[in-house]
Amino acid sequence: MTPRKSLVAIVASALAALSPSWASAQQEIKVGGIFDLTGVTSDVGKPFAQGVQDAVVWVNENGGINGKKIKLIGADYAYKIDQARALYKKLVNDDKVVMIQGWGTGDTEALKDFVGQDKVPYFSASFSAPLTVPSKFPYNFFVAPTYSDQLRSWMDWVKQDYAKSGGKGNPKVAFMYGDNAYGKSPIAAGKKYGGVIGVDVVDEAVLPPNFQDATSQLLTMKQKGVQYAYINVTTTGVSLVLRDAKKLGMDVKFGSNPYGFSESLVAVAGPLAEGVTGVMPHVPYGTPVPGMKNVMAMHDKLRAGEKGDAMYVRGYTYVMVWSEALKRADKAGQLNGPGVKAAAETLADFSTGGLSQSVTYTPTDHRPTMTTSIYQVQGGKLVKIGDYIMPRTAEWFGL
Amino acid sequence: MRCGDFRQSYAEDMSLFDSPLPRVLLAGLLAFLLVLPQFSTTYWLDVLNRIFIAIIAAAGLNVVTGYTGLISLGTAAFLAVGAFTTAALAGKAGLPFVVVIPLSGLLTAMIGLVFGIPSLRLKGLYLAVATLAAHYIVEFTVSHWDHMTGGVNGISIPAAQFAGIVLKDDRGIYYLIYPIMVGLLFFTKNLFRTKTGKAFVAIRDQDISAEVMGVDVFRYKLLSFAISSFLIGVAGSLLAYQARIISPENFPITLAIDYLGMVIIGGLGSIVGSIFGAIFITLLPEMLRLATDALGNQWPGLMVIVAPIKTGVFGLVVILFLIFEPDGMAARWNHIKAYWKLYPFSY
Numbered sequence: 001m002t003p004r005k006s007l008v009a010i011v012a013s014a015l016a017a018l019s020p021s022w023a024s025a026q027q028e029i030k031v032g033g034i035f036d037l038t039g040v041t042s043d044v045g046k047p048f049a050q051g052v053q054d055a056v057v058w059v060n061e062n063g064g065i066n067g068k069k070i071k072l073i074g075a076d077y078a079y080k081i082d083q084a085r086a087l088y089k090k091l092v093n094d095d096k097v098v099m100i101q102g103w104g105t106g107d108t109e110a111l112k113d114f115v116g117q118d119k120v121p122y123f124s125a126s127f128s129a130p131l132t133v134p135s136k137f138p139y140n141f142f143v144a145p146t147y148s149d150q151l152r153s154w155m156d157w158v159k160q161d162y163a164k165s166g167g168k169g170n171p172k173v174a175f176m177y178g179d180n181a182y183g184k185s186p187i188a189a190g191k192k193y194g195g196v197i198g199v200d201v202v203d204e205a206v207l208p209p210n211f212q213d214a215t216s217q218l219l220t221m222k223q224k225g226v227q228y229a230y231i232n233v234t235t236t237g238v239s240l241v242l243r244d245a246k247k248l249g250m251d252v253k254f255g256s257n258p259y260g261f262s263e264s265l266v267a268v269a270g271p272l273a274e275g276v277t278g279v280m281p282h283v284p285y286g287t288p289v290p291g292m293k294n295v296m297a298m299h300d301k302l303r304a305g306e307k308g309d310a311m312y313v314r315g316y317t318y319v320m321v322w323s324e325a326l327k328r329a330d331k332a333g334q335l336n337g338p339g340v341k342a343a344a345e346t347l348a349d350f351s352t353g354g355l356s357q358s359v360t361y362t363p364t365d366h367r368p369t370m371t372t373s374i375y376q377v378q379g380g381k382l383v384k385i386g387d388y389i390m391p392r393t394a395e396w397f398g399l
Numbered sequence: 400m401r402c403g404d405f406r407q408s409y410a411e412d413m414s415l416f417d418s419p420l421p422r423v424l425l426a427g428l429l430a431f432l433l434v435l436p437q438f439s440t441t442y443w444l445d446v447l448n449r450i451f452i453a454i455i456a457a458a459g460l461n462v463v464t465g466y467t468g469l470i471s472l473g474t475a476a477f478l479a480v481g482a483f484t485t486a487a488l489a490g491k492a493g494l495p496f497v498v499v500i501p502l503s504g505l506l507t508a509m510i511g512l513v514f515g516i517p518s519l520r521l522k523g524l525y526l527a528v529a530t531l532a533a534h535y536i537v538e539f540t541v542s543h544w545d546h547m548t549g550g551v552n553g554i555s556i557p558a559a560q561f562a563g564i565v566l567k568d569d570r571g572i573y574y575l576i577y578p579i580m581v582g583l584l585f586f587t588k589n590l591f592r593t594k595t596g597k598a599f600v601a602i603r604d605q606d607i608s609a610e611v612m613g614v615d616v617f618r619y620k621l622l623s624f625a626i627s628s629f630l631i632g633v634a635g636s637l638l639a640y641q642a643r644i645i646s647p648e649n650f651p652i653t654l655a656i657d658y659l660g661m662v663i664i665g666g667l668g669s670i671v672g673s674i675f676g677a678i679f680i681t682l683l684p685e686m687l688r689l690a691t692d693a694l695g696n697q698w699p700g701l702m703v704i705v706a707p708i709k710t711g712v713f714g715l716v717v718i719l720f721l722i723f724e725p726d727g728m729a730a731r732w733n734h735i736k737a738y739w740k741l742y743p744f745s746y
Contacts, residue, residue, distance in 0.1 A: 074696060075695075094441065109553055113644055184551055
């Protein structure tokens with residue numbers, strides 16, 4: 001063998017040795033993850049991210065995406081918008097991910113134009129109604145009824161409950177919310193809906209960021225004779241409102257949204273949470289539904305000693321939905337942004353094993369479900385009191 | 400080899416470069432930065448752009464806090480004014496960037512003038528609280544002036560354009576930010592070789608003495624606020640062009656504190672310090688994130704444990720800096736320069 005030939009032989013054998021690892025690298029599907037593990041929403045962002053990670057492990061251990069493994073390239077953006085944007089650019093341009101699992105209002109709002117331009121499906125847990133309109137935001141997805149439909153459903157419950165308790169006339173309702181995109185999201189829809197079904201929205205109380213006291217807002221509500229109030233902030237804020245309402249001896253029935261109402265509200269507010277109602281698009285951890293078995297098995301395996309909650313279930317549910325979209329896109333040979341979007345839009349009544357309502361996306365409507373489950377704290381437990389179904393009308397689309 | 404100062408005239412004493420070598424090195428650095436985008440990935444370009452914007456704003460804050468001695472917590476608010484002005488002028492009025500950027504700076508300068516008025520009576524912490532009020536006033540305005548700022552939902556900004564040139568991507572916007580940064584840094588550096596700059600420093604060192612010497616303290620304090628806000632407004636304008644979507648959540652009070660951190664760590668009253676501080680505070684979280692994410696993606700179970708470490712490390716590094724280099728990175732830079740100037744005969 002001449003030196004040159006032997007060199008060729010060495011290179012060839014080296015390539016042959018490397019090729020299996022190349023092949024397996026090609027068998028990977030890269031999915032980006034933008035999480036909040038250390039920022040202002042990390043109390044709920046962390047269990048959500050854990051749910052996503054553990055569900056990806058489950059998918060990979062159980063056949064992957066038609067044999068291909070998901071590679072989740074996750075990172076913490078600490079709820080800082082400039083970092084979310086930098087991270088997004090890294091994931092899309094350098095890592096070349098197929099889609100991204102995002103987190104909350106902060107990153108979703110800052111990236112909504114870019115994901116459309118770059119054609120990167122963006123699943124996030126901000127349930128803002130305008131994101132469900134594909135003609136405006138074709139690549140945004142979430143797995144829950146919109147914030148607006150959630151509030152409408154809660155108001156339906158108010159109407160029922162008021163009639164049941166023998167109230168006369170219309171119930172008097174107040175909305176309490178933070179002065180930010182997440183807090184204000186359903187308010188306009190709620191006010192309009194009140195006029196439709198006969199619920200009087202008599203007061204709106206704006207809660208400042210990181211407030212420690214809601215006495216003055218509650219006193220105004222007391223003067224106006226408010227009977228029901230929807231607290232559209234996160235768990236800590238809801239607990240503070242409940243504390244101050246108790247202090248003032250108020251007899252108001254409170255309700256809250258999926259980030260204010262969960263297992264952690266019971267843990268933080270204790271007996272004050274008794275009787276509070278709330279929207280839960282994803283079931284409490286441990287609910288006996290078919291899908292829960294895997295969730296609990298993964299949690300016990302990977303998070304032994306930690307407490308599972310609905311946020312963990314939420315993260316897990318998201319992966320169930322988009323991994324199905326990936327499977328369908330892969331089968332169609334279209335493992336790319338537009339392919340995954342198109343595959344997601346073929347999901348019709350896709351069951352998550354009871355972890356959430358069944359999910360439907362169409363090319364013209366990204367409202368995943370119109371059904372909102374309302375829960376109530378009864379004896380320190382989260383008890384489901386009903387499902388409320390909104391009509392899929394054009395009038396409320398995106399509002 | 401130069402082993403001492405040989406300045407023989409006032410002009411030499413005021414010169415920016417005391418020997419030809421730094422001039423050559425600086426020209427080399429500027430040329431390198433000019434071609435850098437050709438070799439950089441989009442992610443690093445984004446980081447570079449953010450560093451350059453931070454340098455402009457940090458230099459602006461240094462004018463008022465480092466050189467004039469007036470502590471300001473209004474940086475985030477002034478950035479917001481610049482950014483939302485750009486959103487209105489570029490988005491709603493459709494003006495090109497050559498008009499938008501200076502106008503954004505000027506409007507911010509005017510707002511800065513207004514919020515600088517309390518500095519006549521107030522100093523130190525009291526002034527800090529007054530500028531904090533400015534922050535909340537601006538924050539409230541941008542979150543509630545819905546048809547102008549998009550309210551809490553934020554607003555999109557079209558790509559920067561002028562005479563048919565559209566700067567769509569990070570590479571394009573780099574060539575907008577970079578020359579503006581270089582120009583403004585030269586402006587700021589030169590400002591402190593003029594009467595105005597010297598008046599600022601006199602006020603910082605002892606305002607009563609300055610007044611006795613004939614410096615119109617109030618006028619120069621306001622001027623300092625105006626120049627500082629102009630720089631920060633331009634930074635805010637560039638930020639809007641770079642981010643393309645802005646909302647009030649982009650400008651929290653913690654951002655103002657980050658900027659104070661930049662000028663303190665970099666070095667108060669030093670342009671080089673603003674550069675170092677901006678690089679350090681922007682790059683440190685990115686580096687820590689890359690490190691913790693690499694660990695976290697290797698062992699997914701560890702991610703939620705290692706991610707918070709970066710917050711702790713960030714605080715620790717800042718504290719260590721303040722302990723071991725209280726005069727900022729600029730002082731360390733001068734030590735290094737002095738060492739090499741006399742090499743190998745330093746002692």
